[in-house]
Amino acid sequence: MKHAFSRRGFLARTAGVLALPAFARLAQAQTPALAPALDPRVQAFARGALVRPGRVTLTLPSLADNGNSVPARIVVESPMSAADHVKAIRLISDRNPEPVMATFRLGPQSGRADIATRVRLAGSQRVTAVAECSDGTFWYDARSIVVTISACLDES
């Protein structure tokens, strides 16, 4: 019987596993957790404007049994009128190799500022949702989440 196992495949997979800690180090090498409002990745989105806590509610489970697809919901209190609405929402990770996870653009036609998606998280961390309003103000909410890893190696 022909078996799928090969020395080459094993070495390659092992290389993949060995690369994981390197990936984690890369992630940790980024700026340690600052207050979200002072986080340069948040500041970059706000272009120097003051980023205040409030108005935004980020819902994330506190524990995820896999980081590959974690439900996230962002709701911003806003009348969503032509004069006063949310223009954009950005999701920022403080541990993923690419901190900007997504940017959503909406407007008065949205009716509500209420967005849900499923995010990918490279380990336990804090996720920040920042909303940009039409009056030039920025608001945020941040949530910490523990991401567990599987007990069993899967090389299928």
Added chain:
Amino acid sequence: MERRVPGSEQMNWLRAALLAALISSCAVISSAEDRAIPLNQLRSGSEFLSPELRALQADAFANPGMLWVERGAKLWSTPAGSAGQSCASCHQDAAKTMRGVAASYPRVDAKSGFLLNVEARINQCRSERQAVAPFRYESDDLLSLTAYVNSFSKDYKINVVIDGNAETYFEAGRTLYYRRSGQMNLSCAQCHEENWGKNLYAERISQGHPNAYPAYRMEWQSMGSLERRLRACLSGVRAEMLPYGAQEYRNLALFLAWRAQGLPMESPGIRR
């Protein structure tokens, strides 16, 4: 039961009592033989998931496995081969003809005597009826059609035939289930029968039922077959992963289906 026991009244009573004891002890043995896990302790893998993943499985729109089911629906009526035959050409409306069918797989093909899972049954149709190359294992096409067929067995209770010409396969599957393997020297039973419900790091060990497959696994970030899941377990105990299509997987799948008999089918399930 009417049974005439010769002898005195007292002896009759004693014999009857002994007989009753014997029958009831036999009943205990035979029910242990009938079920690896008592029916009232049978737990689908979904009961071991986080509430978020359970909600995702229950969401008929957002369940990502539905992407494969939808693709399978298109494939069902797409002609293949020079005769221009599609699945629908013979099997018409899958919503009617495939209802509950997957709950009885794996099953023995009467003509060839082979044990077929749904994937093999689809590929048998491709080679014998459509005269086209079989789908590759774990290809999106095969996963999609399997997921589509299995979706019509959702909520049907698993019920497989294990006697007659299935018995040899079943016994081979049972042997494999209780045999230790890999560098960790573990059998399937040591995790999924003796230790289910206990924690292994952050996760709870499930009973190892096949009712969600093909399933969307978060680990894979994709749909995958039961064979792939079995391969994952083999790699988990550091055993050799048998190639896709190996007879051992089907034998084991038949044993697993019997072990899970009475559990409702969940495909497309969501698993960690």
Added chain:
Amino acid sequence: MTARIQIPAQAKPGEVIEIRVLIQHPMETGYRYDDAGKPIPRNTIRTLNCRYDGIEIFSAELGPGIGANPYLQFTTVARASGDVEFSWVDDEGVAGSERQRLVVA
């Protein structure tokens, strides 16, 4: 690429409706290796937008921080009957689209 859109079958003018979309896409991060040890190149959906009756009502810039087979849910105000149409492009330049009719009455 299979994609699914969910909107209400019918809406009243001025009603805020929920729009859900699910797209089959690996959202490959660029941080994984294949069986031969070669890095798998990044391929994620970069931009996604939604037009309703010809007007853009929502857009998103996505990347590896969004899970495989991306799911999005947002809202809009129902105005008139028209198509809700999604279109997206990934890193390999592959574009996809999917539409569904919204009936407003």
